[in-house]
Each structure stands twice: as structure tokens, then as C-alpha cells.
Amino acid sequence: MNIIVCVKQIPDPETPASSFRVDEAAKKVIPAQGIAPVVNPYDPQATEAALRLRDADGGGKITVISLGPESARDAIKHALAMGADEGVLLNDPSFAGIDNFQTAVALSKAIEKVGEYDLILMGRASADWDMGVVPAGVGQILGLPVVTVAKAIEKNDGSLKVERVLDDGFQTVEVPTPAIVSISNEFGEPRYPQLRQIMLAAKKTVQIWSAADIGVGADEVGAANSWLPLEALYVPKVVSNVEIIEGDTPEEKARTLAQKLRAAKLI
Amino acid sequence: MPGILVIAETNEDGVAPISFELLGAARELSGQGAGDVAALIAGSEAQAKELLAHGADSVYTANGTLAGQPADALLPAAEAALQQSGADVVLMGQTSLGRDLGPALAFRLKTGVSMDTVELKLEGGRLRATRSAYGGNARAEHTWKSNPQVVTLKAKSYDPLEADAGRSGNVTAIDAAGESKVKVLGTEKAESTGIRLEDAAIVIAGGRGLGDASAFESLEQLAKSLPNAAVGASRAACDLGWYPPALQVGLTGKTVSPNLYVAIAISGASQHMAGMAGSKNIVSINKDADSNMVKVSKFAIIDDYKKVLPALIEAVKKLS
Ligand SMILES: Cc1cc2nc3c(=O)[nH]c(=O)nc-3n(C[C@H](O)[C@H](O)[C@H](O)COP(=O)(O)OP(=O)(O)OC[C@H]3O[C@@H](n4cnc5c(N)ncnc54)[C@H](O)[C@@H]3O)c2cc1C
Ligand SMILES: Nc1ncnc2c1ncn2[C@@H]1O[C@H](COP(=O)(O)O)[C@@H](O)[C@H]1O
Numbered sequence: 001m002n003i004i005v006c007v008k009q010i011p012d013p014e015t016p017a018s019s020f021r022v023d024e025a026a027k028k029v030i031p032a033q034g035i036a037p038v039v040n041p042y043d044p045q046a047t048e049a050a051l052r053l054r055d056a057d058g059g060g061k062i063t064v065i066s067l068g069p070e071s072a073r074d075a076i077k078h079a080l081a082m083g084a085d086e087g088v089l090l091n092d093p094s095f096a097g098i099d100n101f102q103t104a105v106a107l108s109k110a111i112e113k114v115g116e117y118d119l120i121l122m123g124r125a126s127a128d129w130d131m132g133v134v135p136a137g138v139g140q141i142l143g144l145p146v147v148t149v150a151k152a153i154e155k156n157d158g159s160l161k162v163e164r165v166l167d168d169g170f171q172t173v174e175v176p177t178p179a180i181v182s183i184s185n186e187f188g189e190p191r192y193p194q195l196r197q198i199m200l201a202a203k204k205t206v207q208i209w210s211a212a213d214i215g216v217g218a219d220e221v222g223a224a225n226s227w228l229p230l231e232a233l234y235v236p237k238v239v240s241n242v243e244i245i246e247g248d249t250p251e252e253k254a255r256t257l258a259q260k261l262r263a264a265k266l267i
Numbered sequence: 268m269p270g271i272l273v274i275a276e277t278n279e280d281g282v283a284p285i286s287f288e289l290l291g292a293a294r295e296l297s298g299q300g301a302g303d304v305a306a307l308i309a310g311s312e313a314q315a316k317e318l319l320a321h322g323a324d325s326v327y328t329a330n331g332t333l334a335g336q337p338a339d340a341l342l343p344a345a346e347a348a349l350q351q352s353g354a355d356v357v358l359m360g361q362t363s364l365g366r367d368l369g370p371a372l373a374f375r376l377k378t379g380v381s382m383d384t385v386e387l388k389l390e391g392g393r394l395r396a397t398r399s400a401y402g403g404n405a406r407a408e409h410t411w412k413s414n415p416q417v418v419t420l421k422a423k424s425y426d427p428l429e430a431d432a433g434r435s436g437n438v439t440a441i442d443a444a445g446e447s448k449v450k451v452l453g454t455e456k457a458e459s460t461g462i463r464l465e466d467a468a469i470v471i472a473g474g475r476g477l478g479d480a481s482a483f484e485s486l487e488q489l490a491k492s493l494p495n496a497a498v499g500a501s502r503a504a505c506d507l508g509w510y511p512p513a514l515q516v517g518l519t520g521k522t523v524s525p526n527l528y529v530a531i532a533i534s535g536a537s538q539h540m541a542g543m544a545g546s547k548n549i550v551s552i553n554k555d556a557d558s559n560m561v562k563v564s565k566f567a568i569i570d571d572y573k574k575v576l577p578a579l580i581e582a583v584k585k586l587s
Binding site for chain 2: 011012013014015016017018020021029058097101104124127128129131132133135136137139141145146147148150161165166167168169171172173175176179184185186188190211223225226227228229230232233234236238240241242243244245249250251253254255257258259260261262264266267
């Protein structure tokens with residue numbers, strides 16, 4: 001079973017609000033001092049799903065694709081160290097300021113260039129823009145069925161059985177391959193690459209494809225051609241008016257809180 | 268005046284509440300000059316009338332069997348309604364359906380979609396959408412390069428209008444139905460006891476700092492001694508298997524805006540805040556006075572919840 005996994009490098013989504021800064025004029029996030037970018041947290045889970053499917057199936061190739069700056073090679077290396085086979089970095093100066101929609105276009109072209117695949121795995125959303133549109137987008141562009149927010153995948157003959165998380169429960173669906181599946185955090189923890197695997201991964205190839213290599217024109221990418229132009233980016237203001245409940249013992253504080261809540265007619 | 272198309276949804280109880288919130292938002296935009304409000308529902312004539320009463324000017328009905336099907340089954344009906352209404356704005360909910368249908372429709376029509384949108388306004392006849400990004404650490408405002416301007420709206424961002432049974436309008440059946448390659452084998456509802464988290468006036472929420480699953484029993488006990496209260500959890504607590512994911516509050520969980528939100532051992536990461544920042548009053552019980560949740564609270568107890576909670580349950584019981 002040949003699987004393509006799409007992984008994105010993003011600023012650490014657990015960056016505390018106190019370290020998070022925006023350059024409002026440039027409409028860009030200012031990288032937080034000392035906090036390195038990470039792989040979008042859902043994407044290693046997509047890689048984990050790919051590894052388990054390949055191993056259950058007894059063979060096949062896992063190709064990892066990332067569109068991003070030169071540093072996004074680290075996101076690919078991470079997937080390779082987990083056990084994926086090959087990597088492709090989509091890197092081009094024209095990709096600066098690329099939006100999620102244009103990313104779907106570029107990824108679709110790269111996926112076609114990779115060629116043979118039975119399954120494309122992605123994360124449910126990237127935790128920078130929190131949009132969750134690329135899986136559906138690639139599905140529309142390539143004419144493939146899409147199953148989103150998956151917590152488990154099982155392969156049968158020519159089809160997959162996927163368990164999805166819904167707003168109010170779970171759903172089991174069946175989808176013929178080739179298909180796109182996006183993975184959610186309910187899938188569980190991905191494996192952590194061991195030192196030996198990290199060394200092995202260093203020998204695996206990462207190709208670099210430019211916009212021209214995948215046939216993406218300069219008028220298809222960049223902020224000036226955005227499908228959903230960004231007009232403003234800022235940090236919302238939070239005002240603190242907290243009243244810390246005083247008391248000699250935790251029990252006393254609890255009683256005071258109950259009284260204050262009653263006085264404020266909140267309970 | 269091109270107008271707005273609202274994609275309404277149903278659940279086992281009838282028209283889903285998000286539909287009325289969408290109509291509330293649509294009427295506001297209509298008031299700013301966005302044109303008439305059409306709605307599409309995979310449902311009955313009676314449900315269509317409910318949409319009219321809540322603010323739709325006209326309704327398209329698609330076959331009720333499409334409800335609960337994968338989004339691509341509804342795609343042709345959405346496209347037909349869009350064409351017939353001439354709308355250049357499409358509003359749907361950030362729900363299991365909207366999460367899929369929004370981007371599918373947008374890419375099919377080669378236009379953008381603003382996901383999980385919290386605010387909309389019309390500027391020079393074009394839509395401007397506000398949404399949170401970077402897990403809630405940032406706000407972003409967007410416009411669209413082309414039409415239609417597709418939006419998924421975050422729950423509780425707009426208030427529904429009072430129903431007015433006197434409102435009337437055309438109801439037109441659309442018989443476009445799509446085939447999805449995705450076949451639904453089964454759907455399992457999350458167990459729900461008592462009142463829905465989204466509807467509760469009081470939410471008692473627990474986080475990783477609780478230390479174990481059994482602590483949620485105390486949270487449930489507190490909720491039981493209060494009127495109209497429900498229990499929720501942070502993702503950290505859900506990921507640890509302490510509480511069901513359907514009761515997770517936050518960016519990737521439920522959006523709640525109760526009158527009172529009691530956060531017990533929750534730090535207040537931006538992604539959690541994204542689901543409860545609309546709460547009218549927040550109370551924290553946390554060991555850490557510097558935590559984000561404490562900062563946004565009205566009242567906070569800085570102490571070990573294990574000592575505070577039993578006393579709080581007692582004190583609350585004595586009040587009533
Ligand atoms: C893409 C993405 C999406 C996410 N979506 C969500 C989401 O929808 N919902 C969500 O909740 N999170 C979400 N998260 C996770 C989020 O970033 C945080 O990791 C999570 O909310 C932390 O949960 P917590 O506050 O329970 O745990 P922690 O951050 O570990 O906080 C535990 C708190 O408990 C306090 N504490 C510890 N012991 C005690 C004690 N004995 N008594 C009192 N207080 C105590 C600590 O002081 C601390 O404040 C998401 C993350 C990402 C990257
Ligand atoms: N630049 C990128 N490179 C590789 N994969 C991406 C990129 N952007 C998005 N994806 C994939 O699409 C998923 C959803 O992202 P998004 O739609 O941007 O929220 C991610 O989890 C990735 O699997």
C-alpha cells in the first residue's frame with residue numbers, strides 16, 4: 001500500500017499567549033524567542049496512521065510531502081525518523097505568504113507528480129491558521145473521496161473502514177481507495193523516533209521541488225493572489241479583573257466563594 | 268441585491284439551533300445591505316416554515332434523507348440553491364457537516380471559505396470576516412477575492428431571532444442529490460445524561476490538574492447540586508481518557524457560553540479559551556495564580572482543588 005503523508009511546519013501552537021507577538025503592519029506572526037517551530041501536531045499522527053497501515057499490509061512506500069521554507073525539511077525528517085520512506089520538500093520563493101487554498105493547489109500538483117498512491121493522509125487542520133481546508137481542497141482538485149477527523153483506520157480489500165469523530169459522537173464509514181483521510185487527536189499518540197532511526201533517516205532522500213517542477217505559476221500563489229485576502233492580524237486584548245478569594249483554609253475559601261456567587265446571583 | 272444563502276441543519280430533535288444563529292447573522296448582514304436571506308434545509312416543509320419564522324425570506328428544501336450523509340451528498344443541492352437564489356454569501360455552521368461542506372463547496376467554486384468565523388460585516392458591499400487563528404492567540408480579518416463568499420460560523424457567535432409565525436415566504440423543493448463515495452456504516456451518539464453542555468447555564472469543567480478520571484465524579488456531584496449545570500473537560504483531560512471527547516470544550520471541541528463557567532485545574536490555553544471565552548462569568552480553582560484562566564476569571568481560588576471542591580459542594584448544598 002503506497003501512502004502519501006502531508007506534513008506542515010508551524011510555530012509552536014502551545015506558545016504561551018505572553019510570548020505571542022504579531023507584526024500588525026506586516027500581518028505576520030513574529031517568531032517567539034527561543035521557541036522552535038514544530039510539526040503541526042496532527043501530522044505525526046497522520047504519519048503514525050500511515051506506518052501502521054503499511055505494516056499491517058506488509059509493504060508499500062510512504063512518501064512525505066511538505067510545502068514550506070528550507071526549515072520545513074525538519075518536519076519531513078521527523079516523519080522519516082518515525083519510519084516513512086522518502087520525502088519531498090516543496091520550496092520556492094514564490095510560496096512566501098501562500099494561503100491554505102493555494103497550498104491545496106500546489107500539494108495536489110505535487111501528489112500527482114509523486115504518482116502512485118492508494119491513500120493520502122493529512123492532519124485535520126494546521127494549528128497555525130486553524131482552517132482545516134486542505135484535505136477537502138485536494139479532494140475536490142484531484143476528484144478523490146475525503147474522510148475527515150478520523151480516529152481509526154482499517155484497510156480491507158480496495159477500501160478503508162474509518163472511524164470518525166462527530167460533534168456528538170462517532171461515525172464509521174467505508175471509502176474506496178484511493179482516498180484522502182484527515183486524522184484527529186483522538187487517534188492517539190504517535191511513536192517517538194529513536195536515536196537509531198534518526199540516524200537512519202539522515203540517509204533517506206529528501207527531494208526539493210520548485211514551483212516550476214510541479215507546474216505552479218507565479219500568479220497562483222502569494223499574498224497578492226490569495227483566495228481569502230488577509231486584511232488584518234492582531235492579538236485580542238484581555239483585561240484582568242480577577243478577585244482572588246481570601247481565606248485561611250481551602251474550606252473557608254470555598255464557603256466564601258459560594259456566598260459571593262450567591263450574592264452575584266450566579267448560583 | 269444578490270443575497271445570502273444559509274445552510275440549515277437538523278438533528279434528532281428537529282431544526283438544529285445553529286440554523287437559527289445562522290439566520291440571526293444573515294438578517295444582520297441583510298440589514299447592512301447584503302440582500303435577501305434564503306435558506307436550504309435537507310428536511311420537511313414544516314421545518315422550512317420554522318426557518319421562515321426565524322428570519323429566512325425563502326427556503327429551499329432538499330430530500331430529508333440527505334441529512335446525516337457525507338457532505339458531498341449535499342453539495343449538488345447547495346450548488347442548485349446557490350444558483351437559484353443568486354446569493355453571493357453562503358453561511359453554514361462550524362459543525363461536522365459545515366467543516367466538510369464549507370471547504371468542499373469553496374474549492375468546487377474556486378473561492379475562499381472563512382472557517383470558524385466569529386464576526387461578519389459588510390463593507391462596501393463585500394463581506395469582511397473575523398476569525399481566531401494561532402489557537403486563539405490571534406485574530407484575523409479576511410475578505411474574498413471572488414464569489415461566493417463562503418463562511419462557516421462558530422456556534423454562539425450570533426443570537427437567534429425570536430420566532431415570528433407571521434413571517435412567510437416561498438418554499439421550493441430542490442431534487443438535486445449527490446452520490447458520495449463515502450458510505451456511512453453506522454453512527455453512534457455520545458451518551459448524554461441530563462442537559463446538553465451547549466445549553467447549560469452553568470458549566471463545571473475539569474482539566475489535567477485533576478490528576479485522575481475519578482475526580483470528574485466530584486465535578487458531576489457539584490453540577491448535580493446546581494440548577495441547569497453540565498460538566499465539560501479540557502482536551503488534555505479528554506486525551507487522557509478521563510472524560511468523553513464529545514464533552515471537550517475548546518477550539519476542537521464544544522463552544523459554550525454559559526452564565527457561569529467554573530474551571531477546575533484548567534490552565535486556560537488559548538485553544539481551550541476559544542471554546543469558552545464567551546462565558547458571562549468565569550471562576551477558577553487553580554494552584555497557579557499566574558495561569559491564564561485565573562487572569563480572565565471574575566473570582567478565583569488559588570489552592571489545591573482536592574481540598575476546595577468537597578467544601579464547595581457542601582457550601583453550595585447548604586445555600587439551597
Ligand atoms: C491544534 C490544537 C487544538 C487544541 N484544541 C483544544 C481544545 O479544543 N480544548 C482544549 O481544552 N485544549 C485544546 N488544545 C490543547 C491546549 O493547547 C492545552 O494543551 C490544553 O487545553 C491544556 O489542558 P489543561 O488546562 O487541562 O492542562 P494544563 O495546561 O496541564 O493545566 C493544568 C492546570 O491545572 C492546575 N493544577 C494542577 N494541579 C492542581 C490542583 N491539585 N489543584 C488545582 N489546580 C491544579 C495547574 O496549575 C494548571 O493550570 C489544543 C491544542 C492544539 C495544538
Ligand atoms: N504547507 C503544507 N505542507 C504540507 N501539508 C500541508 C500544508 N498545509 C496543510 N497541509 C496538510 O493539510 C492539513 C490541514 O491543513 P489546513 O487545511 O491548512 O488546516 C495539515 O494537517 C497537513 O496535513
